[in-house]
Amino acid sequence: MADDRRPHLVVFSGSGISAESGIxxxxxxxxxxxxxxxxxxxxxxxxxxxxxxxxxxxxxxxxxxxxARPNAAHKALADLERQGFRVSIITQNIDDLHERAGSRSVLHLHGEILKAxxxxxxxxxxxxxxxxxxxxxxxxxxxxxxxxxVWFGESVPYFGEACALVAEADLLLVVGTSLAVMPAASLLEHTPLDAPSVLVDPEAETLAPPGVTRISQPAGKGVPALTRHWQREGRLW
Ligand code: APR
Structure with missing residues (x-):
C-alpha cells in the first residue's frame, strides 16, 4: 500500500523462530x-x-x-497484523510457518522448500x-x-527488496538468528537511524550488535510478550 501511514513493523526472522515448532x-x-x-x-x-x-x-x-506447526511466535506476529498493525516479515527460513500462522507479507530471503x-x-x-x-x-x-x-556461494535474489523494506521500518524486530550469514545479517545496517531494533534470541546478549535491544528469551515467550505490549498500547513503542 503506497500511502499506508501506519507505523511499520519489519520482522527479520531466522531458524530460531521455528525451533519450538521442531525445526x-x-x-x-x-x-x-x-x-x-x-x-x-x-x-x-x-x-x-x-x-x-x-x-x-x-x-x-x-x-x-x-x-511442523506454527508456534506462539509465528501466531503472535500474524495476530498483530490481524489487529490492524502493519507488519512485513523478511525470513531466512525456507519453511512456510509464518504464512500458515496467517502472516500475509512474507519475503523469503533464502527461498522456499515447498517450491521448485x-x-x-x-x-x-x-x-x-x-x-x-x-x-x-x-x-x-x-x-x-x-x-x-539459496545455496552457499549463490547470490540472494530478493536482497534488494529486503533492504528496501528494512529502510522503511519504524521498528525492526529480529528473531532467532545468529546473524552469522551474509548478506542477510547486513540488513540490520539498513535500519533508519531513528528506528529502534530489538533482537529476541536466547543468545541475544552475545549476538546483538551495538545499539540493538536484547531480549534473551526463546521466541515463543519473547515475541508474544512484545506483541501483547504493542496491542495494549495500541502502537509500536
Ligand atoms: N527462540 C529464538 N531463537 C532461538 C531459539 C528459540 N527457541 N532456539 C535457538 N535460537 C537461536 C539461536 O540462539 C541462534 O542464535 O536461533 C539462532 C539460530 O542460528 P543459526 O543456526 O545460525 O541459524 P540462522 O541464523 O537462521 O542461519 C541463517 O544460515 O545456513 C544458513 O541459509 C541458512 O537461513 C540460514 C542462515
Missing amino acids: QTFRAGDGLWAEHPIEEVATPEAWRRDPARVLGFYNLRREQVRR RSTVDARMQYPLPRGGIELGDICDKGSQLRPDV
Whole structure:
C-alpha cells in the first residue's frame, strides 16, 4: 500500500523462530550443518557433483517442515497484523510457518522448500512436482528443476527488496538468528537511524550488535510478550 501511514513493523526472522515448532537450527552443536556438511548438500558444487544426494537432503527437510506447526511466535506476529498493525516479515527460513500462522507479507530471503525453481533463473519459481523433485523433472524453459533454496556461494535474489523494506521500518524486530550469514545479517545496517531494533534470541546478549535491544528469551515467550505490549498500547513503542 503506497500511502499506508501506519507505523511499520519489519520482522527479520531466522531458524530460531521455528525451533519450538521442531525445526532444527543450523549452527548449534546438534544443528543441521553438524549432521549434514554444507559442502555436501548446500552448494552449487554439491549439486553438480551429486544432485541425487542434494535432492534427498531437501526431501527430508521438506518432510520435517510439513510435520511442523506454527508456534506462539509465528501466531503472535500474524495476530498483530490481524489487529490492524502493519507488519512485513523478511525470513531466512525456507519453511512456510509464518504464512500458515496467517502472516500475509512474507519475503523469503533464502527461498522456499515447498517450491521448485529453474536451475538457471533464481526468480523462476514452480510448484513442487507431486512426490518431490526428481532428476529429469524440467521446467517449461527446459532446465532441470531444483529446490527453491539459496545455496552457499549463490547470490540472494530478493536482497534488494529486503533492504528496501528494512529502510522503511519504524521498528525492526529480529528473531532467532545468529546473524552469522551474509548478506542477510547486513540488513540490520539498513535500519533508519531513528528506528529502534530489538533482537529476541536466547543468545541475544552475545549476538546483538551495538545499539540493538536484547531480549534473551526463546521466541515463543519473547515475541508474544512484545506483541501483547504493542496491542495494549495500541502502537509500536
Ligand atoms: N527462540 C529464538 N531463537 C532461538 C531459539 C528459540 N527457541 N532456539 C535457538 N535460537 C537461536 C539461536 O540462539 C541462534 O542464535 O536461533 C539462532 C539460530 O542460528 P543459526 O543456526 O545460525 O541459524 P540462522 O541464523 O537462521 O542461519 C541463517 O544460515 O545456513 C544458513 O541459509 C541458512 O537461513 C540460514 C542462515
